[in-house]
Amino acid sequence: MTAPQSIRDLDLERLCNRIFHPSPSAWEDEVLYFLLLDRFSDGNETGYRDNRGRRTSRGDTPPYRPADAGNAIATEPEAAAWREAGTRWCGGNLKGLMGKMGYLRRLGVTAVWVSPLFKQCSFVPTYHGYGIQNFLDVDPHFGTRDDLRELVRVAHANGIYVILDIILNHAGNVFAYDRGYTPYDGGTSYPVTGFRTADGTPSLPFGPSPAGAWPDGAVWPRELQAPECFTRKGYIRDWDRYHEYLDGDFFDLKDIHLGDGDVDTFSPSPALLALCEAYKYWIAYADLDGYRIDTVKHMGPGATRFFASAIHEFAQRIGKENFYLIGEITGGRVNAFDTLETTGLNAALGVDDIPLRLEDLVKGKANPADYFDLFRNSLLVRKESHAWFRDKVVTVIDDHDQVCRGAKKERFCAGDPSWRRLVLNALALNATTLGIPCIYYGTEQAFDGEGGDDRYLRECMFGGPFGAFRSRGVHFFDEDNPVYRECAKVLALRRDIIALRRGRQYLREISGDGVNFGLPYAIGGEIRSVVAWSRIFDTEEIVLAINTDPDHPRTALVLVDGSLHRAGDAFVCRYSTDPDQVRRRVVVRDAGPAIRAVELRVPAAGFVMFQKRYYTRDAGPAFA
Structure with a gap:
């Protein structure tokens, strides 16, 4: 079926006349998984477990075997071809992702965040999806609109929500200026040669419905073809200068004019109204x-709030009471949380x-407080309870x-071979501390992303011409x-224990002698220690x-809440990277007036989780 060409062709009333999948009651209960569709699966794998758990x-x-590492770079011509493949389309698609819902479900994923999948400019290999030419169709590299609908159906059947990555700030490189050098220059608009054809030639008239444009030329829907839909002010050079970062092009991606006025007097443009409908x-x-909304900083708070309101109201109208809008917001915590409260994201x-501080903590390069303080009560973010953070930030x-x-881009596991032994700790820390955890595809397979450029962070899970580990x-x-x-295993425990999803969070002091307690800290830029924390929900x-x-392995006395526990109470190991430790007890001891502690032994590069055992009248020992 041909994609709509105009907002007027959408017939939303008919589409809304059905029962929709409900939203989750609490997004902090979910575990996200982010993938680049072109790099995830082409559906041609063998020897993996399908959605029903059967070996295909x-x-x-x-399947990959350790001996396959480096099989693409045996010679320099082969290595050059492998590197070049990382800049082009590789072949992942919607049907491939559809067949991996069982893989994600068994990992513990409950929501999949999919990179942009709408139709790209056909003359450039924007495999990542951020250069949209048609906002009303799926790119044929990925499949069809019906494939997207079926993907969501299969995901829901597997208990997985679907979040799409979307863009409002810019379209792809859909037109050309009349000169080659077009930096942002004080807000001056540049003349435009024309909309581009399928091969990139800017020979189409720069205006509504240029003849011969459909489907691969110009920009769609038709409502975006008016010249005033674009700011036309050239590319951003100063990414922090006001107006420039709002009105400039994102490299060669063309900035869309979303409206005028500050957040309280904002007037949406026809382009923004069209994108809301799309x-x-x-x-x-x-x-x-x-939706995960790209480049929120460059949209401005007025446009963001208008869009958030329009989408939330529409979603609630069709029964999705908690449709989630996640913003890519740069500029630090204060800017992020101010933006959330101002815009309604x-x-x-x-x-x-968050990512660097989490990584440095796990690798023993920085004080644990540097990470945990991101979630503490703070006048800086003007919040009275750090539990507020549990559903306001997605952590990766x-x-x-x-x-x-x-400039130094690489995954957690790049470099020192010992980092692969620590990556589970990073995933566990991300899953069991505040925020909505998100796994980036391949981290669960210890991908290393070595190479120093974006492309090497985007290896193919399905192999293809650009597989992981070269x-x-x-x-x-x-x-x-x-x-x-x-x-x-860790994510299964997170699902079962409400304190891990919604509880308050405390970095715990430790002691080696049972007398002197303090937070672990780095000495000479290195920390080799037990790092302990608690999640508390109710009692x-x-x-x-x-x-x-x-x-x-390391052993330490760890403080616990003195008001909740008495000497002699027992905690039981629910998880350890040393399986022999699971179900072993540790006993609460007095460590001073109203001070309680437990002794934890943590395996080398290991992770442990202890839960207090209580007794029911009829069933005997149980866990909360």
Whole structure:
């Protein structure tokens, strides 16, 4: 079926005349998984477990084995071809993702965040999806609109919500200026040669419905073809200068004029009104559960609030009471949380300081307080309870562009081989501390992303020409990988224990002698220690700890809440990277007046979780 060409063709009333999948009651209960669609699955793998858990034998791509590492770079010509493949379309699609819902469900994922999938400019390989040419159609590299609808149906059947990555700030490189050098220059608009054709030639008239434009030329829907829909002020040079970051082009992606006025007097442009209708359409058409909104800083608070209000009201109208809007908000915590409260977005994507501080904690490079203080009560963010953070930030450790790293881009596991032993700790810390945890595809398989450029963060899970670990032709859907297997155990406990999802959070003081307690800290830029924290919900305390020493087990006395526990009470190990430790007890002891502590032994590069055991009248010992 041909895609609509105009907002007038959408027929939202008809699409809304059905029952939609309900929203989750609390997004902090969910576990997200972010993937680049082109790099995740092409559906041609063999030897993995399908959605029903059965081992498949239909595809041609075999599972990865350690000996396959480097098989794509044996010679320099082969290495050059592998590197070049990372800049182009590789072949992942909606049907491939559809067949991996069982893989995600068994990992413990409950919501999949999919990279932009709308139609791209055909003359450039924007495999990542951020260069949209048609906001009303799915890019044929990924499949069809019906494939998207079926993907969401299959995801819902597997207990997984679907969040789409969307863009309002800009379109793709859909027109050309009349000169080659077009930096933002004080807000001056540049003349435009014309909209581009399918091959990129700017020969189409710059105006409504240019002849011969459909489907691969100009920009769609038709409402975006008016020249005033674009600011036309050239590319951003100063990413922090007011007006420039709002009105300038995002490199060669063309800035859309979204409206005028400050947040309280904002007047939406025809372009923004059209985009609101387009994104309502996709909610109704595919039964989506949320959006991740790209480049919120560059939209401005007025446009963001208008869009958030329009989408929330529409979603509530069709029964999605908690449709989630996650904003990519740069500029630090204060800016992020101010933006949330000003605009009505539900959560900020924690790509600013959270990933690096989490990574440095796990690798023993920084004080644990540097990470935990991000979630503490703070006058800086003007919140009285740090439980507020539990559903207002999406936390990640790896991601697809790593803005926070500057020029040095690589995944957690890059470099020192011991980091692979610690990546489970990073996933566990992310899953059991405040915020909505998000796993970036491949981290559960210990991808390393080595190379120093965005492309190397975007390896193919299905192998193809640009597989992880410098490989090709082998896939990575390995549920026996110890990182995947142990992460699944941790996420299962998170699902079962409400304190891990909604509880208050405390970094705990530790002691080696039972007398002197304090927070662990780095000495000489290195910390090799037990790092412990608690999650408390009502009267339930869960005590958790990692060991930043990759080579030796560590033991420490860890403070617990003195008002909840008495000497002689017992905590039981619910999880440990040393399986022999599971179900062993640790006894609460007095460590001073009204001070209680438990002794934890944490394996080298390990993670442990302890829960207090209580007794029921009829059933005997049980867990909260």
